[in-house]
Amino acid sequence: MLTLMAVAQVRDVAARARVSPATVSNAINHPEKVSERTRERVRKAIEELDFIPNDAARQLRAGRNRAVGMIVLDAGNPFFSNLAEGAEDHLAEQGRPLLLGNSSQIPERESAHLALFEEQRVAGLLIIAVGDVTPQLRRLKERDTAVVIVDRMAGEDEFSSVSLDDVEGGRLISQHLIDEGARHIAVVGGPRHLRQVSQRLEGAESTASASPGVQVECIDTGAMDIESGRMAAAGILARDSEQRPDALMATNDLIAIGALQELVRSGLDVPGDMLLSGYDDIAFAGSATIPITSIRQPAHEMGRKSAELLCSLIDDPQTPTEQTVFQPELVIRESTNRSSAVTAD
Amino acid sequence: MLTLMAVAQVRDVAARARVSPATVSNAINHPEKVSERTRERVRKAIEELDFIPNDAARQLRAGRNRAVGMIVLDAGNPFFSNLAEGAEDHLAEQGRPLLLGNSSQIPERESAHLALFEEQRVAGLLIIAVGDVTPQLRRLKERDTAVVIVDRMAGEDEFSSVSLDDVEGGRLISQHLIDEGARHIAVVGGPRHLRQVSQRLEGAESTASASPGVQVECIDTGAMDIESGRMAAAGILARDSEQRPDALMATNDLIAIGALQELVRSGLDVPGDMLLSGYDDIAFAGSATIPITSIRQPAHEMGRKSAELLCSLIDDPQTPTEQTVFQPELVIRESTNRSSAVTAD
């Protein structure tokens, strides 16, 4: 059989079902408008021809894409993949595909993804921002693209947001370190201007200023991955012992895990010689060589909530903006627990 | 200023730059065809009007999307996120966006993603398959969509593929377990029909059959995540001790990590009472409570290679198919090392 035939189109289906293209379209998109008999004929024709509608044409006519774009800081970080999964759960229920972009904390990549999503006329955008993207977000909003800022509190009511109180998180964990005897806390993370870093640092500094004799320093790692943690720890180990901090407060769990590898390798005792904490409470924090104390963020739930906010904004652009703030929860494990063998799970 | 103006279109830009729409299009897509002066005028008009081309219209006319789709088994598994990252690295260089879909090992979700990518007329597809998608892949190919199968050797020359020799991987690791004294190996993973599971099991069985007195059993966990590993281990711990295996060969690191948590919690000594191995060698395997022996897969490199194959297939559909097979590498760590304190890093 000669099959030079190009890909089937609506008109081919229409011809085969002996109806007009309009009826085919209706059979697909508004079944109630088409009689039982023709609907069936169309269904059969579609199947026989392997017809698959061209989404570009559909979108062009409809003016808008159903899909939602999301830009995360680091797709390799389980915290963000859980966040995305939570969002996808809700979006899938709404029949909306999620387009996932990874900025890798690089502002240029972030912009590139934004531009792409803008060209695609996505229905909405979930963003964990690196750089200052307010102007671009404003533009999107003007064009009736729904926007929800994730993992950062939106300044005013301009945008909706879902976040976790990171200053409080920083306070919680630094207070715990101090309670366990820390006098010199090194906050490890970077780049420093990242809100995730600056706010957690701010929390630590505010706690320290209320605790006489406690000092806080900030070690700026360029990135927030395992390797950065390793290198930061190596740097600390190279110091004279009196200059060394007695507690490492990593701004995420990956950094903590990397630091732990290096500390253990050098024979240092954690938590004996050095307290260590992470942030995010990813699944791997609890199963590290020395289980790591962390701040639990309900990533999945936060992702789902963001998607919910976004969908209501898409369905009714008049929906008032809303700031959802989750509360951090301290999870204490062996890496900061000198006194006992009891560990949380 | 009244800004009831709709979003700027080519014609608006054209009007402002006092040229025709065709010239605007050329200025954007074929700059060499446009004189220096008009090009500049157009550039300025685009900027002033914040013009962003409508991708749907462009695609409709062009007939094809530049983007590439990828479907992974589990976006939360670092192995797959590394794979995706490797692919994205290469694709970004080619100016091709990557659309990432997550099947979560559910055939229905896989089909849904496939259908979506088909509607979007993606230029190419990278897939780590769950179910039998050969018919759908064939259809894509007929429609000139490039396809590369990842993490599985394509049967014949029908499709290009990038994979790792998993039977050999299974052999390597089971041989090592046997060398360390294992007599009853439980292969833990699932669902069983997943190629990743069946081939690694096959390798273990072939090794065992050459080693008198060694038996292999297979414990089918429904999924391949940390929780499944925990539950499988709990099941094993509930057995009479003479029925227990003396080695757990997990089919990925997440399962191994989950199992380890449960084993440690129950007070069992690893590797003393039970040997434990993983697969994939994700970053967290080496920094687990007891560092876990694993099979290293060069995920990033495999991802990049897949993208390279795909791109050459897109650029020239006549490119002959190619099967790239990577070799597994055994990484020995404490979880299988009874004899010494020496650990690989």
Place this chain on the structure above:
DNA sequence: TGAACGAATTGAAACGATTTAATTCGTGAG
């Protein structure tokens, strides 16, 4: 000076679906 050429520009026709308004048709009411 005029013909011929090439570069730059443009008008109009696509691309493939959806939608609106118009048409057909069968049926029940008057």
Place this chain on the structure above:
DNA sequence: CTCACGAATTAAATCGTTTCAATTCGTTCA
């Protein structure tokens, strides 16, 4: 027996860009 009405169907316009073929215009060459 006709008219009116609603249900089902359809023709044609439309979405916003790209591209093809045609046109304009300034040069060069004979």
